[in-house]
Amino acid sequence: METTTSKPENHTRVVVILLGVVVGMILFLFVGLVPMYNLLCNLTGITGRTGGPYTQTSQQVDAQRVIKVQFLSHNNEGMLWDFFPETVSVTVHPGEPVTVFFKARNNSGKNMVGQAVPSVSPFEATNYFHKTECFCFNQQPLEAGEEKEMGVRFLVDLDTPDFIDTITLSYTMFDVTQMAANEGT
Structure with a gap:
């Protein structure tokens, strides 16, 4: 029967790669995903967020509509x-x-x-x-x-x-x- 022995350097390499993937996912979450989400929300208005102060330019009122x-x-x-x-x-x-x-x-x-x-x-x-x-x-x-x-x-x-x-x-x-x-x- 043949047994396979793994080399410690292979384990270290896999751990380093997996840690790199985790760090990359976290960076994407905070650096990429949040700005993309905010951009999408601003373009579509889906979140219902309102803007800052508005300056009224017209004094017109539509008295026919309620x-x-x-x-x-x-x-x-x-x-x-x-x-x-x-x-x-x-x-x-x-x-x-x-x-x-x-x-x-x-x-x-x-x-x-x-x-x-x-x-x-x-x-x-x-x-x-x-x-x-x-x-x-x-x-x-x-x-x-x-x-x-x-x-x-x-x-x-x-x-x-x-x-x-x-x-x-x-x-x-x-x-x-x-x-x-x-x-x-």
């Missing part, structure tokens, strides 16, 4: 705040600037910093929903027990497709206390 805008709020895991819209929905005319308010209350026993991340659905509405002012543009520090009213001013574009008659603006509030502390140092 669009319902709904508001939702969520806390990310571990976020100990009460966070909710004061108004559940409004009816707007395209081109009409509207301001609504959300409330946040820090129920933890410590000072915290929150950051709201917006999302719009249906995703086709993303390019037609414009925030001119929003609490989501900045981090929101709240002391323990503090409550704050936070506004968002928006308008629905005159060019919004006819099939869009309801838009949902949703915010998820994240605890960014540690990140804010690191930025300050």
Whole structure:
């Protein structure tokens, strides 16, 4: 009977190759995949992410058309705040600037910093929903027990497709206390 003995250098070579593959996969994940994902999302608007501040160039309002805008709020895991819209929905005319308010209350026993991340659905509405002012543009520090009213001013574009008659603006509030502390140092 013939037995095969493996040489230790062959094992070392295989381990080095496998470690190289693992490192390559991790590099691809962070260096290649995330930018490709963000590019795809920006091109298609699939994620419902909205842009930064919008500057209104026209004062025109389409008084003949009505669009319902709904508001939702969520806390990310571990976020100990009460966070909710004061108004559940409004009816707007395209081109009409509207301001609504959300409330946040820090129920933890410590000072915290929150950051709201917006999302719009249906995703086709993303390019037609414009925030001119929003609490989501900045981090929101709240002391323990503090409550704050936070506004968002928006308008629905005159060019919004006819099939869009309801838009949902949703915010998820994240605890960014540690990140804010690191930025300050």
